[in-house]
Amino acid sequence: MQKLYVFDTTLRDGEQSLGITLNVKEKLEIGHQLVKLGVDIIEAGFPASSPGDFESVQTMAQEIKGVTICGLTRAVAQDIDLCAEALRKAEYPRIHTGIGVSPVHMAKKLNLTPERVLEQAVFAVKYAKKYVGDVEFYAEDAFRGEPLFLTKVIEAVIAAGATVVNLPDTVGYASPWEYGELISFVIKNVKNIDKAVVSVHCHNDLGMATANSLAGIKAGARQVEGAINGIGERAGNTALEEVIMAVFTRKDGYGVENNINHREISATSRLVSRITGVTVPDHKAIVGANAFNHASGIHQDGVLKDRGTYEIIQPETIGVPQNIISLTARSGRHALQFRLEELGYRIEGAQLDDVYQRFLLLADQKKEVFNQDLYVLMGDSGDSENGIVFQSMSIATSGVGMATATVTLEIEGEITTDAACGNGPVNALFNTIDRITGNKATLEDYTLKSVSRSSEALGEATVKLRYGDGHLVVGKGFSTDVIEASAKAYINALAKKSSGEEPAMVI
Numbered sequence: 001m002q003k004l005y006v007f008d009t010t011l012r013d014g015e016q017s018l019g020i021t022l023n024v025k026e027k028l029e030i031g032h033q034l035v036k037l038g039v040d041i042i043e044a045g046f047p048a049s050s051p052g053d054f055e056s057v058q059t060m061a062q063e064i065k066g067v068t069i070c071g072l073t074r075a076v077a078q079d080i081d082l083c084a085e086a087l088r089k090a091e092y093p094r095i096h097t098g099i100g101v102s103p104v105h106m107a108k109k110l111n112l113t114p115e116r117v118l119e120q121a122v123f124a125v126k127y128a129k130k131y132v133g134d135v136e137f138y139a140e141d142a143f144r145g146e147p148l149f150l151t152k153v154i155e156a157v158i159a160a161g162a163t164v165v166n167l168p169d170t171v172g173y174a175s176p177w178e179y180g181e182l183i184s185f186v187i188k189n190v191k192n193i194d195k196a197v198v199s200v201h202c203h204n205d206l207g208m209a210t211a212n213s214l215a216g217i218k219a220g221a222r223q224v225e226g227a228i229n230g231i232g233e234r235a236g237n238t239a240l241e242e243v244i245m246a247v248f249t250r251k252d253g254y255g256v257e258n259n260i261n262h263r264e265i266s267a268t269s270r271l272v273s274r275i276t277g278v279t280v281p282d283h284k285a286i287v288g289a290n291a292f293n294h295a296s297g298i299h300q301d302g303v304l305k306d307r308g309t310y311e312i313i314q315p316e317t318i319g320v321p322q323n324i325i326s327l328t329a330r331s332g333r334h335a336l337q338f339r340l341e342e343l344g345y346r347i348e349g350a351q352l353d354d355v356y357q358r359f360l361l362l363a364d365q366k367k368e369v370f371n372q373d374l375y376v377l378m379g380d381s382g383d384s385e386n387g388i389v390f391q392s393m394s395i396a397t398s399g400v401g402m403a404t405a406t407v408t409l410e411i412e413g414e415i416t417t418d419a420a421c422g423n424g425p426v427n428a429l430f431n432t433i434d435r436i437t438g439n440k441a442t443l444e445d446y447t448l449k450s451v452s453r454s455s456e457a458l459g460e461a462t463v464k465l466r467y468g469d470g471h472l473v474v475g476k477g478f479s480t481d482v483i484e485a486s487a488k489a490y491i492n493a494l495a496k497k498s499s500g501e502e503p504a505m506v507i
């Protein structure tokens with residue numbers, strides 16, 4: 001079997017295009033999980049896009065080992081210089097440079113003739129090669145490009161030293177057979193194609209990113225690019241977990257293998273969802289909450305007789321835990337650790353002690369602690385780490401829609417209490433927190449959901465705040481009291497905003 005390289009762009013095409021600003025700590029957390037998952041390449045960001053992105057790529061390059069760390073650039077010297085600098089400490093650095101090759105990109109976006117685009121592409125690869133051996137070239141909007149021109153560009157960049165050539169369907173326009181044909185055409189007509197790995201990079205505008213990527217793999221591509229949970233601009237990127245499970249489940253059809261540790265898929269999906277604030281739909285393939293639920297009587301009867309009747313993937317294959325023991329206030333540290341391990345969290349020592357104490361607090365409020373509660377417990381890193389600590393609150397409602405909230409916060413060690421009115425309890429709460437903290441950001445989105453199936457459910461609140469400079473920051477809060485969960489989410493978003501960063505430029 002041939003190797004299929006798995007290239008993760010959750011932190012570049014996924015995160016950046018959503019307009020969400022993840023901080024370095026959050027990016028590192030995702031990066032370390034991607035290493036556990038076994039991806040080959042992590043695209044950590046676009047260093048020239050903003051000082052924040054430069055710092056993130058630099059920190060990832062320094063901290064995350066055993067995997068290729070990649071940075072994106074346009075085909076210009078200053079981007080490549082910055083990217084090379086950000087990647088200086090990477091164990092395996094890769095520069096991903098490129099330029100648009102479709103008529104509309106060349107004429108309208110770049111205002112360049114095809115000859116100039118070809119020159120620029122070759123220049124960029126040669127320039128990047130001065131810094132690193134591993135240079136990937138992307139032919140942006142390749143699918144809508146003229147195939148003969150595309151082969152000319154690809155041949156020239158491989159001659160210039162590109163080790164990987166990426167042929168994106170940038171706007172998700174292709175159908176699977178057409179994208180497969182494009183990959184075959186390039187493989188057949190580029191003389192030096194054996195000197196490079198062909199990569200597929202698809203977007204999901206017509207809901208075909210996974211199908212198109214698989215068609216490209218079937219046609220001979222040996223690297224697939226995508227984002228966990230399919231996050232990304234517009235309808236998103238290829239959902240990496242879907243391609244991974246398709247080539248695994250249907251080895252007979254694809255004949256490729258990779259380094260993926262499938263048992264980490266579920267944990268990776270939940271981590272990315274928690275950190276980005278992008279919820280995974282219940283019916284989402286592979287990682288949706290209902291992906292392994294059999295609801296109808298006929299199906300339940302079938303799986304009880306033989307799982308194979310309606311199950312093509314067993315949930316434990318991707319790390320969805322099976323409940324064996326009940327976790328209650330009487331459960332010990334060991335039982336908790338065991339269940340957490342099943343969920344994909346490996347913790348011990350002081351971290352286990354801390355989680356166990358929080359587990360006991362939760363278990364005191366609930367009869368049984370469920371897996372969903374534990375995911376929340378692991379994601380709930382506490383509200384005090386960024387200097388704002390939620391202390392207490394009380395809400396009074398008048399019965400005509402108006403409410404008054406009184407909130408006490410500790411900010412940098414100082415206790416402040418204030419009150420404000422609002423159009424309902426949540427609005428009053430947020431108005432009060434704004435008064436205390438002087439917040440000027442606007443509330444872009446607020447959602448509340450239950451994350452347990454019992455009546456003593458934990459509430460998970462998500463708040464998105466838009467700052468004046470365009471940054472979007474996501475905060476999460478969890479509590480069995482949904483108003484308290486909302487307060488924590490709001491404070492979490494406020495605390496996360498790192499001042500002074502420029503909004504990132506997006507390709």
Ligand code: KIV
Pocket residue numbers: 013138139140141166168169170171201203507
């Ligand atoms: O979709 C695309 O074309 C891209 C490139 C910049 C790699 O994301």
Ligand code: ZN
Pocket residue numbers: 013168170201203
């Ligand atoms: Zn893309």
